[in-house]
Amino acid sequence: MKNQSRWYLFFFITPILLWLFLLIVLPHIDLLIMSFRMEDDAGDMVWSLGNYLTFFTEPIYWATFARTALYSILVTVLTFVIALPISFYITHVVSPKFSGFLMLLLLLPFWVSELVRVYGWMILLRESGVINHFLVQLGILNKPVEMLYNDATMILGLVYTSMLFMVVPLISVLESLDKALIEAAFDLGANMWVVLVRIIIPHAMPGIVSGSIVVFMLTLGNYLTPNLMGGKNSLWFTEQIYNQFIASFNWNQGSAFGFLLLLLSSLIIWVGLKLSGQTLSKAVK
């Protein structure tokens, strides 16, 4: 009996371990080694910290890095601010039979690939796009303006892309919130704001943290949306990594940037967990 259950465990865990090891761990070890190697003047590969030093000596690199981190935090906060009322509305305001339909509406855009969705936004926002056309027709604008390729549009696109990953965990925690708690708080003299800060947010904390981690990581590592909607001005750190690998064929430099991004996301998530008083195990549950 015991042998059998051990065999089952082995059977199911092997593919996962193989997947993790072959596709995640092994390439990363290779990248890590690569990031510490550099061509010397003679053109030979030698061990070096030069790739990491380049990052700190070239302002464009660390400025892009800081910008990416700050904007990712901003996107996470904005996504949360928009997703909380939506989730609350779906779980506690509309009738249960309607809430399933609303969930479906949220999911529907995600059946289309991210690329197509971003092009959708571009069709709406570009100079010859739908919104400009209507604004000019209505006489609000004299001539079309370019709404793409600025930071605001990029953040709009990133928030839109991240919405679902915040709404789903929030809905699952808010579903377990007893309506009587909110009523009790009102009964004891609280207003909307106090109910939100003292009852709803503390209750939803595990969902907020897990949603924020997912949104933050997806945004930080997003390449498509900043590139297409932000254009050349987007200066997203993933683009720097892409440039090193593809444009400059400098895989060693690209690896170093990749690891810096990994460190950055781990660090910010750790700080976020500490600030919110949550633990990773509680958030992923």
Next chain:
Amino acid sequence: MHIDLSVQNITKKFEDFTAVDSVSFEVEQGRFFSILGPSGCGKTTLLRMIAGFTEPTQGIIAIRGNNMQGITPNKRPVNLIFQHLALFPMMNVAQNIAFGLQRQGCGKAEIQKKINTILDRVDLPGFQDKKIDQLSGGQKQRVAIARCLVLEPTVLLLDEPLGALDLKLRDQMKVELKKLQAKVGTTFVYITHDQSEALVMSDYVAVMNKGKFEQVDTPQNLYNHPATPFTAQFVGDNNAWSARITQMSDTRASLVTPDGNTFTVNTDDPSFSVDDKVDLFLRPEAMVIQPDPSMDKLNRFEIIVKAILFDGANSRLLATPINSAKELIIGLPQNRQFDHVRPLDKLEIGWHEASGICFPKDEAPL
């Protein structure tokens, strides 16, 4: 005496369903007032209207003479204890109690003092730092009461707060709640479907059915002089027996049941006349087993015991009158006098003509 809560012609309609139908009552200061009714009778809707969570379709709710129309729950001088208590699990006991005080803008030291006082009062001294999930059912109950009482509401509303407790604890909490109410002197409005809770604790009980009050009276009067067939059957146990009036005088009526038993019963209802169909209500304890032959004004008949329903002090006999399938429940005193009774025994039963109550035949019995 001041009137703390006055409800006048309050009505609540949900589309085409009338949950509360023109209910009026007043509660004097310091009273323990209960609203007793089966589930779905509209009592929770009524309570929620008083608390302010539901807007009445019609009617006036006034607390200490102030009309409460348009005043939100967080501005009303009433507090509600929820059915499942609704203690905040993200806070400890002290924070739960402090919640309302902070909303009133009390200072830190004052809040601290009030928390200590109220926890002493509900017999939970030193529980400030306990988490909610560390408390037992009875302790949670008391924290929920403390959380409301600390705000010194004019009226405390309680929505079946004992429903989730087990029987022993519920009996204990009934007594405690009654004592606590007497001690603090706050007006309590308590809703329940459990007639024993209502009878034990209340000064006045309103029996509610299908959105209307059937009777508002003291527990003793509800039990001894029910005004409607519903009250007679809902408050305490009762045997309902259909009968026909054969003879009528000023104070007494003679009845015959379909199985041929003839009884005499006291009644002062002038609307009865001969040949009316009535329901006769007899309490289990009103029926005496093997009454003394010398006793006067007793209706006597014979029964066959079907089963003995032993339940300690609340033991009963399930029996049928001779030549009848009508099942009756008869009180079986546990004074060892009737230990010999066995199923299929034939016994004589007697009841005093003043202890039966007649109502016109109810078309839709309970």
